[in-house]
Amino acid sequence: MRCSYCSQKAVAFLPHTRKAYCKKHFIHYYERKVKRLVPKILDQKNDFVGVGISGGKDSLVMLHLLHSLRFNVIPIIVDEGIKGYRNRTIPYAEKMCKHLGLELHKVSFKEAYGKTLDQMVKEGGRNACSYCGVFRRDLLNRKARELGCTKLAIGHNLDDEVQSILMNFFRGELNRLARGGPVTGIVQDKRFIPRVKPLRECSEKENVIYALLKGIEYSDIECPYAVTAYRGTVRDAVNLVEAKYPGTKLSILHTNDKLIPILRKNIKATGPLDYCEVCGEPSAERICKACQFKKEF
């Protein structure tokens, strides 16, 4: 197959654009997409951007791009304590940071909460993704705030975003739906660092292709806890529709973005962001999820 823009050999065919891309034109297509979104969510002059990285493709591509766009970036990595997994992905994050001349800030569940994720799962009884999601968010927010970050960039891709949107929709979680979008959070609060998702319009496959073409080395090890059964079901369903009707994922994302202002307007009326009575962190509830979970182990 040949590139739709020149005669070079194609390295990607994207059904939703109905075009084939050579290396040069794929990189152009991909970077243009990210560059169009980034100024809407980050201010190059004034933002100090904490970048949550894991050693996987999405977060390392994101760090590479934000650094190349000359943002002030501070990489942060969370060691959840997953035996045989995180210790194998961290070296990729360290290597990338060394290459870019950036200091990597490490935090861990063990140091922050006294237990590894493996121990939490064993003693607490919830599935790993429930603990991981809540504690990662809590820890990244605390560390980003401690480092003086004004935004926290996370490597959610189009697939992650669409799965989350549909899961929230299916479960009727309107609050969560309202908090989502390119910049998270309904209300502003100095203790809550808004999260931004520079790669939310890029599919997992596009991220892999970009990483390969740019020579970005990443860990492709799958988390042993992998994806929850429910997310997996949603992922398979969306992929099935996308395969038959290319562009569905982007359409879901953009429809959701149009709904968010309407949802936020209504949900805001229920009250401002509160603080956890136990730890003082921003929380939508009287006691934050992290403190609720900590009682379980």
Added chain:
Amino acid sequence: MKVTLSLRGKTREVEFKGTALKDLVTSQGINPGEYVFSKENEIILLDEPLHEGDVIKLIPVVSGG
């Protein structure tokens, strides 16, 4: 045709009928949406002609964050 499939450092030799990557993918029941394929460190698409002895690397699209 006999080729070698490589996934996360593990390899296996497979035999299939056909001449292109899409024939290999179909014969092995591989979902093309779940992988990027490469040969000699170059990304290849489904219409890529394959040859006896080629080593095809499967790069998973989904990996845990």
